[in-house]
Amino acid sequence: MAKFEKANSVGEWLDQRLNLTTFNKVMMTEYWIPKDINFLWAMGVLLATTFGILIISGIFLMMYYKPDIGLAFDSVNYTIMQEVAFGWLFRHMHGVAASVVFLIIYIHMFTGIYYGSYKQGREMIWISGMLLFMTFSAAGFSGYMLPWGQMSYWAAMVITNLFGGVPVIGDALVVWIRGDFNVADATLTRFFMLHVFLLPITIMGIIGLHFYTLRVPHVNNQNSEEFDFDEEAEKYLAGNKRESKVIPFWPVFISKDLAVLGIFLIFYFYLVFFHYDFAMDPVNFDPANNMVTPAHIYPEWYFLWSYEVLRGFFFDIAGVKAFDVGLIAFAFANVIFLLLPWLDRDPAILPAHKRPIFFIWFWILMADLIVLTVYGKLPPTGTNAWVGFFAAVAFILLFLVLPIVTKIDAKKRGAL
Amino acid sequence: MSNKTNRRDFLGYSFAAVAAVGGAASLVGMKQAWDPLPSVLSGGFTTVDLAPIKAGTPETFVWRGKPVFVLKKSAEMDKSERDLIIGEDRFIVAIGLCTHLGCIPAWKDSMWKCACHGGEYNSSAKQTFGPPPRPLDVPPFKVDGTKLVLGETGPEYNAISAFVATQA
Ligand code: FES
Numbered sequence: 001m002a003k004f005e006k007a008n009s010v011g012e013w014l015d016q017r018l019n020l021t022t023f024n025k026v027m028m029t030e031y032w033i034p035k036d037i038n039f040l041w042a043m044g045v046l047l048a049t050t051f052g053i054l055i056i057s058g059i060f061l062m063m064y065y066k067p068d069i070g071l072a073f074d075s076v077n078y079t080i081m082q083e084v085a086f087g088w089l090f091r092h093m094h095g096v097a098a099s100v101v102f103l104i105i106y107i108h109m110f111t112g113i114y115y116g117s118y119k120q121g122r123e124m125i126w127i128s129g130m131l132l133f134m135t136f137s138a139a140g141f142s143g144y145m146l147p148w149g150q151m152s153y154w155a156a157m158v159i160t161n162l163f164g165g166v167p168v169i170g171d172a173l174v175v176w177i178r179g180d181f182n183v184a185d186a187t188l189t190r191f192f193m194l195h196v197f198l199l200p201i202t203i204m205g206i207i208g209l210h211f212y213t214l215r216v217p218h219v220n221n222q223n224s225e226e227f228d229f230d231e232e233a234e235k236y237l238a239g240n241k242r243e244s245k246v247i248p249f250w251p252v253f254i255s256k257d258l259a260v261l262g263i264f265l266i267f268y269f270y271l272v273f274f275h276y277d278f279a280m281d282p283v284n285f286d287p288a289n290n291m292v293t294p295a296h297i298y299p300e301w302y303f304l305w306s307y308e309v310l311r312g313f314f315f316d317i318a319g320v321k322a323f324d325v326g327l328i329a330f331a332f333a334n335v336i337f338l339l340l341p342w343l344d345r346d347p348a349i350l351p352a353h354k355r356p357i358f359f360i361w362f363w364i365l366m367a368d369l370i371v372l373t374v375y376g377k378l379p380p381t382g383t384n385a386w387v388g389f390f391a392a393v394a395f396i397l398l399f400l401v402l403p404i405v406t407k408i409d410a411k412k413r414g415a416l
Numbered sequence: 417m418s419n420k421t422n423r424r425d426f427l428g429y430s431f432a433a434v435a436a437v438g439g440a441a442s443l444v445g446m447k448q449a450w451d452p453l454p455s456v457l458s459g460g461f462t463t464v465d466l467a468p469i470k471a472g473t474p475e476t477f478v479w480r481g482k483p484v485f486v487l488k489k490s491a492e493m494d495k496s497e498r499d500l501i502i503g504e505d506r507f508i509v510a511i512g513l514c515t516h517l518g519c520i521p522a523w524k525d526s527m528w529k530c531a532c533h534g535g536e537y538n539s540s541a542k543q544t545f546g547p548p549p550r551p552l553d554v555p556p557f558k559v560d561g562t563k564l565v566l567g568e569t570g571p572e573y574n575a576i577s578a579f580v581a582t583q584a
Contacts (some may be wrong), residue, residue, distance in 0.1 A: 153467030154519070158532075161518040162473055164465045176447075182458050190450070290481055293519040311533050314547050324548035380533050 005131065027248035032233050033220035035247055041219070042260035043108035049261060050101045050268075057094040061087075065146065067192035069185045072148035072286045082402040092170040092276035098140055099279040100268055105133055113340070114362060117220040117348040120151065123341040124213040128206055130338045135203050137303070142195040144300065149284030154297045156183045165327040182290060213378070245257035296379050299368070304376030305369050305395075310374075312392030314385050329392060338400045343399060346406040348415055355409040361398065368394050417435040451559065461567035463560075466507065476512055483512030483520055484555050485528070486564070487539060493526070496540035497579045498551075500572055502562065510541040510552035516561075521552075528552070542583060544569050551583050 007013035015021055064084055066075040080087035090355050109129065118126035141159060145152045160177050164170040179186030188213055218229050227245055235244035247253050271278065283294045301306050310330035336343075352359045371391045378384045410416040432538060443492035450512060462479040469475055474487035489499065489506040499506040514521050514530040521528035527544070530535040542551045554577045558570035 094531070158517045158519075176450055179450055179451075180452050180481065181460065184456075184481055186456070240582060291476065291478065291483055291520070293531065297519065297532055311547065314533065320547040322547040326547065404537065 001120060008409035023139075028232065029248050029346065030237075031249040032229050032246040033219060033249050033253040034227075035245055036221040036223060036225065037219070038222060039256075039260050040107065040111040041102050042257045043111065043259055045257040046152075046264050047101065047108065049265075050097050050104060051203070051207070053093060053097045054101065055374075057090045057097065058196065060090040061094055065192075066144070067189050068147040069188055069288070071144065072188060076147045077285065079275050081316055089272075092272050092279075095279040096268065096271045096276055098143060098303070099300065100271065102140065102300075104264075105136060109337075110131065110366070112220075114352045115220055115222065116344070116346075116351065118226055118341045119344060119349045120341075120347075121217040122213075125210065125217065126341055127338060128136075128210040128213050132203065132206050132210060133337075135199055135206060138280065139195060139199040139203065140300065140302070142191040146195060147186065147284060148288045149281075150286040150288055150292075150294050151281045151297065153290065155299060156187060157294060158297065160187070162327065162330075165324065191310065203230055210349070220349070222351065224351055226349070259342050296320035298377050301373065301377070304374075305372035306330060306333045308372040308388050309392045309395055312385075312388040313356075314380065314389065316410055329396060332396060332399075339404075343402045344406045345403045346410040346415070348410065348413075355406070356412070357405050357409050361402065361405050363393075365398050368398065461565060463565065464564040465562065466502065466505075466564060467562045469505070469507075471505075474508075474528075479542070479555055482555075483510040484566060485510045485523075487550070489539060493539045496542070498540050498542075498554075498576055498583075500559070500576060502559065508539065508541050508556060509554065511555050512552070514548055515543070515550050515552060516546070516548045551580055554580050 007016060009299055011020075035082065061080060064075060064087065065249075066072055066080050076091070080091055082089075112126065112129070141155070145156045160174055160183060163173045163177055166173055175181060177187075178184065179190060225245075229246060232244045232246040235241075236246055236248070241247075279300075281300075286294075298304065309332075310326045313322050313325040313329055317325050346355065346358070352362045368391055373383055373393065375388045375391060380388060407416065421524065448570050460480050462477060462484075464477050464484075466486070466488070469486060469488045471488045472484045472490035472493075477484045477486060485508070487493075487508040493506075495506065496508075498508065500509055501507075512520050512528075514532065514535050516530065516533055516535050519530050519532035521530040521535065526539055528541070530536070530546065530548070533547050535548040536544050537548070537552055538544050540551075543549070554573065556569045557573050558565045558568040559572050
């Protein structure tokens with residue numbers, strides 16, 4: 001065991017045992033961040049904060065929520081909303097944060113794509129980030145089910161039915177996931193467990209991994225400039241702050257993050273107090289009824305694009321059932337982002353505006369995702385169905401041409 | 417190689433064997449914990465009396481928490497090998513969940529229309545339009561006089577489900 005001297009203060013006592021000074025340096029004051037980054041890089045801190053809000057508001061909701069199909073609806077809509085002091089506030093904070101967290105995740109993700117932050121050396125950052133997106137999606141969906149309203153029920157119905165598309169074991173798998181022949185009490189209780197325990201703890205683990213993946217390759221910057229972080233850090237520590245390309249995370253960089261966070265929180269609480277209903281579907285204020293489907297069902301806004309890819313294929317293609325084509329396209333949409341680091345064949349890391357064709361590709365992708373999102377909410381009939389079909393096809397094509405697009409850019413620059 | 421290394425290897429392999437058996441057993445246990453409970457499985461029977469059903473408009477019954485459509489065909493409706501013939505009457509018995517993603521289609525004029533993604537089924541429960549990949553499923557049933565016992569299987573069910581399987 002190490003030798004311990006008599007400590008002169010509580011800080012010193014702790015420092016001897018936990019080495020807080022070094023920890024603080026590594027994590028905060030000597031964790032180096034490039035100077036050349038804009039407000040889009042603050043999304044990580046925004047996400048961490050929003051996740052914190054979700055956990056805390058969730059704990060308060062959990063104290064009154066009842067995961068039982070006979071009680072769930074009233075425990076939310078009566079007990080929490082009417083009786084519990086500030087219950088309405090916790091519910092709206094939770095509901096709005098669940099929606100806004102996806103907005104920030106998408107901004108975070110597309111910032112990464114725009115600046116090439118998923119490339120060479122940063123693949124693990126990207127992969128752990130996409131895993132977070134997937135677990136957040138699962139958490140969002142399982143939480144949406146808990147109030148046991150009509151939309152909850154039928155969302156659960158549709159999503160669990162999707163597993164029926166798995167070859168051979170599909171039907172048995174659906175019954176197994178639900179724990180009943182139908183979406184029923186067993187389903188609600190197990191989704192409650194997933195939502196309040198297994199998924200949050202998984203998310204926390206992956207957040208830890210995501211932060212760690214940043215440590216070795218370091219964070220990207222606006223010009224995707226590569227430099228030696230150790231050298232720049234030395235300059236900074238020697239007092240050459242102006243010349244150094246880096247600043248310490250704490251307290252210099254975080255101040256900018258916190259300013260962005262301040263603006264975000266004003267926006268967030270504006271939504272919580274004045275527009276909480278955007279995260280609440282009116283159909284979900286009807287109690288679940290397994291004998292009546294709402295006329296038109298659709299997921300929350302953040303799933304609309306992949307939902308539209310799923311249902312965009314509404315006719316059989318080359319003898320393959322429309323249902324299967326849709327499922328395959330849906331599976332494609334959900335894993336393809338994960339493969340981005342390998343689909344991009346450009347050897348250099350550059351922001352999109354320095355890669356002319358990729359720049360166009362990027363904005364077409366944005367436009368396509370917006371079209372998919374808008375049409376995902378509209379009833380899939382007549383021209384809507386066709387717009388959905390072409391947008392879904394465009395989405396798939398975009399990813400198929402990405403290796404070619406990035407190669408052409410690299411060739412033109414003379415890099416290949 | 418020294419004796420020591422061999423002993424370490426042996427310890428490692430024994431642990432791996434114990435862990436593998438324990439791990440496999442836990443997986444089986446965890447899988448079964450998620451299976452439907454015995455009470456859910458045993459509650460799976462519903463009896464439907466066909467006598468009072470009027471021709472031309474389907475009725476919906478609940479079986480295992482799912483809607484089951486029973487349509488007594490009127491004279492002008494197409495005959496199909498799927499029909500359950502009892503005396504003079506022809507019936508269509510089908511699970512009322514769209515085979516696309518599980519919404520409940522509604523009876524309009526002379527077909528079931530699914531509001532979710534526009535799927536359509538004719539009066540013989542065969543898909544005629546939209547994304548549904550196959551006809552409405554047949555619930556297992558047994559005929560008992562003019563009664564239908566949902567959840568058991570009889571010869572009529574076997575014949576009809578064999579026919580439906582060719583229709584996908
Ligand atoms: S669920 Fe009926 S058409 Fe999709």
